Amino acid sequence: MARRVAWSSRLSHHQKEIGVRTYKIGYFIGSRSSASINRILSKALIRLAPHDLEFTEIPIGNLPLYSPDFDGDYPPEPRALKDAITASNAILFVTPEYNRSIPGPLKSAIDWASRPYGQNSFDHMPAAVIGASPGQIGTALAQQSLRAVLGYCNSRQMTAPEAYITFHPDVFTADGDVSDESTATFLTDYMRDFRVHIERVLTVIPRP
Numbered sequence: 001m002a003r004r005v006a007w008s009s010r011l012s013h014h015q016k017e018i019g020v021r022t023y024k025i026g027y028f029i030g031s032r033s034s035a036s037i038n039r040i041l042s043k044a045l046i047r048l049a050p051h052d053l054e055f056t057e058i059p060i061g062n063l064p065l066y067s068p069d070f071d072g073d074y075p076p077e078p079r080a081l082k083d084a085i086t087a088s089n090a091i092l093f094v095t096p097e098y099n100r101s102i103p104g105p106l107k108s109a110i111d112w113a114s115r116p117y118g119q120n121s122f123d124h125m126p127a128a129v130i131g132a133s134p135g136q137i138g139t140a141l142a143q144q145s146l147r148a149v150l151g152y153c154n155s156r157q158m159t160a161p162e163a164y165i166t167f168h169p170d171v172f173t174a175d176g177d178v179s180d181e182s183t184a185t186f187l188t189d190y191m192r193d194f195r196v197h198i199e200r201v202l203t204v205i206p207r208p
């Protein structure tokens, strides 16, 4: 799932001279489906992203449901989740819409990451939200729900552009190749804007 890009081989001489850095992006897939169209979308986004973004999936499939009973001593899976977020410079959410809202497993993962009280992993974290569905509004309502949650978690969200993807199987191959030029351009621009957003946020609020 991860695309690792070596600093020295992919950055231009000019970029190295001015100190442009690589950003580590932790990404969530909001679906547990083995045939997830959002996983396909994530592959397309990784393919089309600027080369100085490194992607690592933050898996949610093995997480128990959140309970405050564990706030004093997190189980290994939620602990690993929080560590993975802390190791990231920014977070990308690629999610389906379930019943006009956030899929339950993703919401529970966010709840784990936001706790214990005072140890919210999303505090000041640059983030972006995107999602695909076969329907015409392309996860718009799930994304609005997710944005409200991330706002409460004090994440620094990219508010524009928004990206509501109506998934057409003839446009995306299973490994994330995008055959439609306008879709590819839109997704490329979205990821370029995300990189700009990350740099802006981290310039003002460097991560520890």
Ligand SMILES: Cc1cc2nc3c(=O)[nH]c(=O)nc-3n(C[C@H](O)[C@H](O)[C@H](O)COP(=O)(O)O)c2cc1C
Pocket: 031, 032, 033, 035, 036, 037, 038, 039, 095, 096, 097, 098, 099, 100, 101, 132, 133, 134, 135, 138, 139
């Ligand atoms: C429980 C459930 C609820 C769904 N609710 C919505 C919905 O509110 N809006 C929508 O556009 N699609 C909805 N769908 C259809 C999903 O968009 C579709 O199954 C999609 O493939 C899910 O993304 P995934 O393939 O990445 O899992 C729902 C699907 C399920 C299983």
